Amino acid sequence: MAITKADIGGSFRRHIERSGYRKTSVEDIARELHISKKTVYTHFESKGDMFRYVVEQLAAEDRHRIATELAERPTCLEKIEGLIGIIFRTTREWWRENRGSEFIERFEIGERAFLDAYTGLIGEWVESGVEGDEFRIAGTAEMTVAFIGGIILAGTRLVQEKPELTPEPEVIAAVRKLLA
Numbered sequence: 034m035a036i037t038k039a040d041i042g043g044s045f046r047r048h049i050e051r052s053g054y055r056k057t058s059v060e061d062i063a064r065e066l067h068i069s070k071k072t073v074y075t076h077f078e079s080k081g082d083m084f085r086y087v088v089e090q091l092a093a094e095d096r097h098r099i100a101t102e103l104a105e106r107p108t109c110l111e112k113i114e115g116l117i118g119i120i121f122r123t124t125r126e127w128w129r130e131n132r133g134s135e136f137i138e139r140f141e142i143g144e145r146a147f148l149d150a151y152t153g154l155i156g157e158w159v160e161s162g163v164e165g166d167e168f169r170i171a172g173t174a175e176m177t178v179a180f181i182g183g184i185i186l187a188g189t190r191l192v193q194e195k196p197e198l199t200p201e202p203e204v205i206a207a208v209r210k211l212l213a
């Protein structure tokens with residue numbers, strides 16, 4: 034049986050969930066899959082590359098779950114607002130659970146992967162909203178989505194620094210203005 038990138042990524046994910054990033058080695062992955070380290074390195078450049086791959090897979094899974102969860106909302110704006118609520122809730126939970134953990138060192142990798150996944154959803158909803166005359170944006174959909182992503186990112190960074198803050202109403206108000 035040929036080992037795939039997904040097989041190696043799955044093994045890496047199991048190991049970091051069980052032992053943490055620092056204690057997981059390429060040797061552990063190779064041993065579990067009965068392959069050489071060289072085979073691991075044909076699929077991934079480094080341990081950090083494996084981590085990025087796993088985080089991107091988690092973000093893709095989360096994107097699918099959220100899209101399904103919000104699919105019944107009647108308008109694109111309600112979907113975007115629902116996503117904003119989910120983002121801030123999960124951001125607070127993540128920081129509460131991981132403050133002081135080894136994963137803080139790699140936070141930016143996750144932040145980028147999840148932001149990309151979420152702005153992908155927002156992009157779909159903005160385009161649908163423009164096509165359906167729900168939104169009247171000033172520029173392009175791509176630029177509007179980039180601005181929305183930046184506003185959300187700024188808000189989540191505030192929560193990261195001060196979890197008691199609730200920037201969600203201001204974020205939603207700013208997003209509404211962009212989409213009006």
